[in-house]
Amino acid sequence: MPPAADAKAAIEAAYRARTRRSDALHREAAGLLPGGVARGITHYAPYPTYMEEGCGCRVTDADGNVYLDQLNNYGSMIHGHAHPAVVAALREQVGRGTDWGTPTQRQLVLARMIAERVPSVERIRFTNSGGEAVMYAVRAARAFTGRNRILRMEGSYHGGYDSVVASPGLAESIVAETLVAPYNDLETASRLIEAQRAQLAAVLVEPVSVRGMHAAEPGFLLGLREVTREAGVLLICDEVVTFRLAAGGAQSIFGITPDLTTFGKIIGGGLPVGAFGGRADIMDRFDPTRPDSAQHSGTFAGNAATMAAGIAALGLLTPAEIARINGLGDRLRSGIKGALDEAGVLARVTGLGSLVGIHLAERAGMHWLHLATLNHGLFMRAEGAFFLSTAMRDDEVAETVSTFRVALADTKPILHTGSPS
Ligand SMILES: Cc1ncc(COP(=O)(O)O)c(C=O)c1O
Structure with a gap:
């Protein structure tokens, strides 16, 4: 042989x-x-x-x-597996129940922990996964701008939501609403944003393209921020993975203030979780007291077990x-x-x-x-x-x-x- x-x-x-x-x-x-x-x-x-x-x-x-x-x-x-502090927090919570279909104090605690670390997060909502967080961030952008299209980066990963994947089983109309630019290619992205500004709700970007672990090159994210702001297009920063890189997330490393941010993974202490947050004027579209409020739901979103584990895990992540x-x-x-x-x-x-x-x-x-x-x-x-x-x-x-x-x-x-x- x-x-x-x-x-x-x-x-x-x-x-x-x-x-x-x-x-x-x-x-x-x-x-x-x-x-x-x-x-x-x-x-x-x-x-x-x-x-x-x-x-x-x-x-x-x-x-x-x-x-x-x-x-x-x-x-x-x-924190690896079965960290004693996370296990203790979970045990304590599970023994007292995990969901009542109501707001809980723990949701407030975890929301505050994230918002205090990430200044661009003025309002936040929880979801059951990072992919769901991306879906709602895109919905927020569409509701706020009244536009349909989004721009994402080639090779990036944002979970399973129809608008951000290339997969059999997608409606053609959805595929047509998603534009793709090469990661780290500010020129191409800028050209697309300029040309599509009237139809474009948001640009979705990872600070590190986690599929290949390629970090944004200097100027890419700042450039995107500048171009989107000028074009009146929202910038969504997907920090589902990169929130681990700095207390303020990767956005604090790259010096950008996105309009919306998605979270997941570490904020649930190992349990299913996601969250999306950002500018109050955009997020308040989900305020249920508004007659035109955007829909956000999820039986298990913000459940007390996930909140307890997340609070313990984030507390340990100094x-x-x-x-x-x-x-x-x-x-x-x-x-x-x-x-x-x-x-x-x-x-x-x-x-x-x-x-x-x-x-x-x-x-x-x-x-x-x-x-x-x-x-x-x-x-x-x-x-x-x-x-x-x-x-x-x-x-x-x-x-x-x-x-x-x-x-x-x-x-x-x-x-x-x-x-x-
Ligand atoms: C950058 C990024 N966004 C979103 C997601 C989707 O998160 P979830 O798998 O929790 O739906 C992932 C998952 O790996 C991810 O890496």
Whole structure:
């Protein structure tokens, strides 16, 4: 066998040998859940690992293998798993009930915590997911401006809402209302905004395009802010992931004041959550006492369990902790780049703060590198990304790099090598 085929066979055989129970569960799931998964993104070949437990920065799979968790449920577990303070807050709340179909004091507490950190948030509402938050932010923009179209960035991810995805199953009319510009291309975006200003309700942008962990280039977000303001188009900043990067969110790092912001992930302490907020004059379109109020609902939006976990998690996420894990991210980026360079693997390492992305020149190689990292006890995003948690210290960064190095050695015959970029 050629060395690459050999290496692939060895990596897959090792994966299969370690994860027999996951294989059996996946076979069972295949007859019940499309593709055998409850959530499309969790699928990878030959079958996904079934995780069953988590504590701090470690997760345990159905076969009892333990992994250092650098996925953290795509960034929602900012404090790792089962943080004692979050568990205690949840326990206490669950014992007293979780929802009464009324406002609660806890909603007020979490709303205030977010608004105090993010000055652009004058009003806020909770949702059950980040995707839902995006949907309502777009609705707010449409209600406020009376226009239909939105502009989003290519390669960005904003969840499952029809207006922000490219997928079969969308009404043609919806597709026609969404314009797309390349990320970090201010010139193209500005041209579109200018040309479409009469129809354009909002521009939707992530401060870090989380799918590839590409941070906004200097001037991109500020430029968008300027152009949208001049054109009378709203700017929606999607901070579902990037709120972790600074107490005031990534908008405070890039120095922009968006009209609306979407939140999710970390603000729910690991439970389902989302929120959207921003300028009072826009958000007040949802005031139910208005005769023309815009609709916002959700049986579980703002439920007390999510609020309790979110309050505990945000309370733990002090500016010092944010700075600490951002520093860990910097060290991880340079450690991973060093390992790739040493191995002579052509790759780029991207990201900002506690968000880290890996891009192999040989893109198909990532599948094998991912399986190889699993084989050695490291759990990362299958496309090559890390979301650090406060449950980690320098030791875990060193462990991530050393495990990555070992996995890279397994994968090397599969990857194109050359001089480091
Ligand atoms: C930037 C961004 N926006 C929105 C979403 C959607 O959030 P949710 O999965 O909670 O619907 C995600 C999810 O990963 C995201 O990364």
